[in-house]
Amino acid sequence: MTEIELTPLLPEIALLILGCLVLMVDLFTTDREKQSCYLVTQLGLIGIAIYLATHLPIKAFDYYLDTFRVDIFSQLLKIALIIISTLAVVYGRVFIRGRKFLRGEFYALVIFAVLGMCILVSGGHLLTLYLGLELLSLTMYAMIAMERGNSIGSEAAVKYFITGAIASGFILYGISLIYGITGQLGLTAIAEAIAVTEHPLLVSFAMIFIVAGVAFKLGLVPFHMWLPDVYQGSPTAITTFIASAPKIAVFGLTVRLLVETFSDLTEAWQPLILVAGVLSIAIGNLVAIAQTDLKRLLAYSGIAHMGYMILGIYAGGSVGHSAAMYYVITYALMTTAGFGLIIFLSRESYIYETLDEIKGLGRKNPWYGLMMSFVMLSMAGIPPFIGFWPKLEIFRSLVLNGYWQLAVFAVIFSVVGLFYYLRVIKLIYFDAPEHEFQFVRSRSIRFAITFNCLALLLFGLVPDTIYQFCLDAFT
């Protein structure tokens, strides 16, 4: 036994130290704005992202008795989710400062959630995966409940906790069955054991529980009920976070389990995610039409988006998987921009924003009206915005694998989706303002929103940049 090599774990160790450091800084700082915590968090996260980007592994490798897997896929997902998290922190800070519950714990919780996500995407072992998932979920329960005086927030936290616990229970039950059948917990070992198993039906049974748990976390129909309530009830700062980066991490989990571990059971899980994906696209898009609350609208559109994403995994092959990865990363970028704009528009007296409140935004503040339209057009998949390209890739992967009927279904529902996105643009530009807008006064959020929304256009003009990474992850 040689000495234990710690380099592959360095980013995770750094995150752990960073989280503790932020807690310490919080303890000794007297600044009410918690400026120092904020700076430490952001610099730390960016530093770790840079470290990851400069130390991309050449080939996949399993460490620590095959419990921890480092490959290009995991490292790229980590970079993406850290960048998205830093954006979410910029937006979130402004929101909670305005609501007077700004505490150092917010930053620490974000960092621990990021740590959980990093472990999740690097898990090479069912227990590591579960550990990462639980770390992520627990920090999020705490974050949602952070605004103590807000009963809606507490309700959302309880809802999220109960449904999340059920989902975790499902996954854990599936894991225990798998362990019982194969005697293995390492993903590679399980994949090998499944290939020669004498109980394929039992393995499929266990796998169904795991798929259900993952669908819960992604918010796919029929496990989507929690999502709109939680998005709406949580403080917008937290919604921004839970709607974006965790999707990337859970996507990582999905690929690790379905594509890498259960590859021999593809025929068994394909119908499951097909039904989930088709229903998510249909129900997400249709129900979104009826929403009057911007956060709920984005929640239902998120359900639909995850439906499109999962169709990429359904289509399979390196094109399908990279398309799904491309989709989830760009979705996270769009959704942070969307919620960031809601934060920017939130006057302090309001807990959340209804659709009517953005009436006439384009007239009162043309720049941010335009930015909001960018987000909506991008989500609708109108070129030249970035949202078009991952959709194109999903359709291409479907057609490539012979599922052109599915592609037709998906594009028709993207027309339904367009309808409610256009309605938001209609409110921004065509309706007269009903009240004076009181934007949040913060230079950093203005800068971040502009950067985030312009990125939607610029990455749309040079679509290859992100997609190239997604292709690398699956070759």
Next chain:
Amino acid sequence: MDTTITNQVPWLSLLIWFPVIGGAFLLFSVGKSKQKLSQWLALIISLVTLFFCIPLYMQFDPSTHALQFVERSVWFESINVNYHLGVDGFSLPLIILTSFIGVIVTIAGWRNIEHRVNMYMAAFLLLTGLMNGVFAAADTILFYVFWEAMLIPMFLVIGIWGGPNRVYATIKFFLYTFIGSVLMLVALIYLGIKADSFVIQDLQILPVDMSTQHLIFWAFLIAFAVKIPMWPVHTWLPDAHVEAPTGGSVVLAAIMLKMGAYGFLRFSLPIVPDASLYWSETLLVLAIIAIVYIGFVAIVQRDMKKLIAYSSIAHMGFVVMGIFLVFSLMSNTKTDAAIIATQGAYFQMISHGFISGAMFLCIGVLYDRMHSRQISDYGGVANVMPKFAGFFMLFSMANAGLPGTSGFVGEFMVILAAFQVSPWLSISAGTTLVLAAAYTLWMYRRVMFGEVESKRVAVLNDLSAREIFILLSLAVVVLLFGIYPQPILELTHSSIEYLLKCGIQSKLTDGGICTL
């Protein structure tokens, strides 16, 4: 493939990006209050864009069907999508038309747009650039990107500066066109995967079996039929036209409708020739319905803009008819008649661009003064606006297809070719000459002639110098092409010949490599 990469000035890129970047500049750096500045800047940008067409026209070689001014660079390498531009006889006249109309709408919006002027001007500049992109794209995905992106400024133009029911009209417009185009996208992806290339020319020579051709044909048809628009998917057009500001109506009628027909020529016919042949008779029937039925619908309209909108649908019916006549003609080896049919259809596209644009501008002139489009609110306008009456008369006659105007040439050629297929087809198409005269001239009589009964009409001012300039430039073009249609016919001749002899050759039998 005889596409060559030339190291000349990238005129096509300039035609696309100069107005787009100019529009973006106008949007962000010119304040809302600086009305005059944004107007002049917009005029200069659109004029420069029009000037870019001059070298394009001068250096264009009409003797070949090959793409010219080709620009090609890698764009989305992983999926083999290129920034690939080029023009042939089908796209060049439309690009010139687009740039010309771009200048016209800028001047037309000079007085009547009062709020958010920089945004209005920017939207039209963006539109001009993106529409040039649609016609110049030689890569299907690039084509689709322009095709969709163009909807955004148009959506905003109708929605922000439109009439009372503008929100309904503009959302209907966007959704209708979008649902058509997404199906086309799936077809394009399918073809792209099969050909392992998204270049339009590669798709044109790709063999496709019959059952697939049917599906692809319908996917294309829905996209293009909505755009043209053909009966029965035309209902968005009257709404959009009525609610749009004058400039929006002009662009819609003059250019956007042409994209559907351009799509038939560029995509449907060469890519799925056998399905096009199979369905050509159905398309002819739809075209006849558009010409005759919509002609009757136009007669009963009380709103002038709606009337012209319906007449646009009827006139575009001729374009569809001309394009789909070629199958019957070619199968009877009447190549000359087929060439006449296609040329007529194409000529009708260009000529209708000018005439319908002019008609909407004339109605805009009246609307600016009276704020009404109802025919019954007018009467006797000719007494107070004699100059306007002259122009309006000329364009009404052109709309009715009077010989000597460009409106006559295209329709006449299509009717002539239709006679070779069946006299009945020709006769039913010919009813348009009666119907168009009926609805246009009856409208003209009710609006312009008679006694001045309304007090508001009595105080109308005649055309200003600016309005005279716009209408005069359109009148010159309408008359010029009416008397001397040769330039357009020459530009398109080789492309049409190639399309008929090689493009629509059956893909089911191996005909070998087609050469002219």
